[in-house]
Amino acid sequence: MVERRRETETASTLVLEVPGWPGHLAGQHVDVRLTAPDGYQAARSYSLAAPTNGDRIEITVQRVPDGEVSSYLADEARNGDTVEVRGPVGGWFVWKPEDSAPVLLVAGGSGVVPLMAMIRSRDGVSAAPFRLIHSVRTPQDRIYDHELRSRATQGGGLDITFVYTRTAPAGETRSVGRITADDLIRYGWLPDLAPTCYVCGPTPFVETVADLLIDLGHNPTRIRTERFGPTGP
Amino acid sequence: MDIFTRGFRGRGRDSSGQLPPGQYLTNDFPVLSAGPTPRIPLDAWAFTITTELAESQQWSWAELMALPAESITANIHCVTRWSKLDTDWRGVSLDTLLADIETEADFALVNSYGGYSTNLPLEDLLDGKAWVAFEYEGEELAPEHGGPARLLVPHLYLWKSAKWVRGIDLMLQDSPGFWEQLGYHDYGDPWREQRYQGD
Secondary structure, rough: OOOOEEOOOOOOEEEEEOOOOOOOOOOOOEEEEEEEOOOEEEEEEEEEEEOEEEOOOEEEEOOOOOHHHHHHHHHHHHOOOOEEEEEEEEEOOOOOOOOOOOOOEEEEHHHHHHHEEEEEEHOOOOOOEEEEOOOOOOOOHHHOOOHHHHHOOOOOOOOEEEEEOOOOOOOOOOOOOOOOOOHHHHHHHHHHHHOOEEEEEHHHHHHHHHHHHHOOOHHHHHHEEEEEEOOOO | OOOOOOOOOOOOOOOOOOOOOOEEOOOOOOOOOOOOOOOOOOOOEEEEEEEOOOOOOEEEEEHHOOOOOEEEEEEOOOOOOOEEEEEEEEEEEEHHHOEEEOOOOEEEEEEEEEOOOOEEEHHHHHOOOOEEEEEOOOOEEEEOOOOOOOOOOOOHHHHHHOEEEEEEEEEOOOOOOOHHHEEOOOOOHHHHHEEEOOO
């Protein structure tokens, strides 16, 4: 590990230097394995948060309550520490700059991580319009908040909307609550534009959003999903 | 060669020996599908086995329900490292479905509503190793877990237990399915930790 950046109270980005890293596509992930002194090993998957950058990869880890690996990575790991990394893994939930279709990104909580890799990999190589709808509980849960806002105001074809499910910032016009079909119409792309949709987050969130998109008329084969969330301590 | 991780202690050593290498126990039942959950009305549902000579046998939902079903208790292992022990299912054995089918094929390509597919040797579907399962823990199998019916092949990683199963093609040659084409292992034995190609 060569660098750590705290993103929110519970999430941090770790920059790892992986000699010989072969490069990866936006949306892919890595398996990270930790080994305790007695030989006990635990491994989990983390999405890559940034595009290929030589031997440096970035993962953003959300601390999961009682999370064996996430609490180590999110809070304990220091610069100079070594972990085992395997990857890149996954070839379906990916976006490539050659894809010119409009892109709809719908994230629930830390599901924004692989979508951020897609947003970051678009710079200077694609004009495909991107819209991100990020569902978070409170404004304090906005990972990459500063960078996303700054990208959105640059006018480079990226629109960002935050949907708050518990507490909204002062002045927010949309009322607090879970994402609805109306949000997807208002802040997303209409089906006749044939966007590629990437939905990522906890399974109930992904199920709901995928169903809403299909009910709105989006082609199911243009909806790619990645499901996250606590799957064990 | 193991690289020890400074400051990591971990927890939960599995002393039962029931977990394959690299797996951890969960009480959850995670869903990790690549796309939206297909919704298949039962009156449109069909399961088809097609041989290498393009001969096929098909069952409607009613016909499947009329076949003898079994209760199965199995440990299931996902390639993303979670495992569940003693899960209860109900389904029709592939031995029952394949009983009257003549074939020289050694391989199977399983296909699902929604476009998913996965491959495995035919012998891994036989002799009490595989079912078309339609009940989980005493309830109808939920759509996000593969309902109305999924393949259940517990001795391999769970991506081989194709959800929303619609048919099996018996083939003379092996042909990689969805995840296999994306770098996952052709066979997928959890006890040999065959997660990705080359393992």
